[in-house]
Amino acid sequence: MTKIVQDTAQQVMDVVPMIMRTIRAKLRERRAADISVPQFRTMAFINRHEGASLSVLSTHIGLTLPSMSKLIDGLVSRNLISRTAHSRDRRKVCLSLTLQGHDELNAAYQPTQKYIAEKMSGLAEEDLKAILRAMQVLRELFMLEHEEELNTNAER
């Protein structure tokens, strides 16, 4: 393992949480007051994986099935997501965002993205390109393991 690899790993471990802190803070600032962070993450996940089941969600968000079930209860009762039975396997549940859920999610996401864009608007083009390339590479690297757990979600 060369030195640059270790240095880079160190930098990633150091900087990524810093950025994440800002993203979280902004999201928190903008989201409707009565949505918790796990609920927000849940909505974001369902947005990316329409029709996800409860089990898949609980694995991804890191909650137990009962806790996830209760969290979903809250979102359903506020009409932010819809919960219907899976068409072929009636044990399963099929979750998706309502229109209102989409709106809530966007209302939090967009100002955050705008904030970050403004922050970066003074950067030299070379720096922007480096960031863009870095993000592409890192996405490849960190996506694989993340998608494994979604196999069960492939069929709806």
Add this chain to the structure above:
Amino acid sequence: MTKIVQDTAQQVMDVVPMIMRTIRAKLRERRAADISVPQFRTMAFINRHEGASLSVLSTHIGLTLPSMSKLIDGLVSRNLISRTAHSRDRRKVCLSLTLQGHDELNAAYQPTQKYIAEKMSGLAEEDLKAILRAMQVLRELFMLEHEEELNTNAER
């Protein structure tokens, strides 16, 4: 605001949480079973800001003062951090890691860093350089606002 800035902001918002998820998962995997994530974050913060006060911590971690106080109770009782009175302002508290606290922190951090380094070990040198540069730039960008809240911590 040019298009590349917005694209890059989008990528950052998309990829950073993905990486963060991996970091969190690894940390969780390795840390002593009876330390919560907020406790872990607290220890990491104290490591970076030796002698931090309770108020500074609660602001940074995002807990109220009473909650922070209780969390610290738990860490002190397990001999992971030490809590002494500030030398000049005796209302304040002066927090630092114990030797054991350092060990616990490292025991969680190091395997995570190693994991990430291994993940990146196959990358082309150009990609590594792009990541390194991106991290430098992003650090500058996201550090400023973060350090503001630490002014009160400067003097011990």
Add this chain to the structure above:
DNA sequence: TATTGTTATACTCTATAACTATA
């Protein structure tokens, strides 16, 4: 009188255990 931190109390969130329904 303002600031720093702690104690008391209540509530929310999450987990484990037991259960129901479907495959």
Add this chain to the structure above:
DNA sequence: TATAGTTATAGAGTATAACAATA
């Protein structure tokens, strides 16, 4: 018999309110 999800109950974590000590 195994899997997906829900309900019941208990414990941990966090907040608000009231308080103590120092500046």
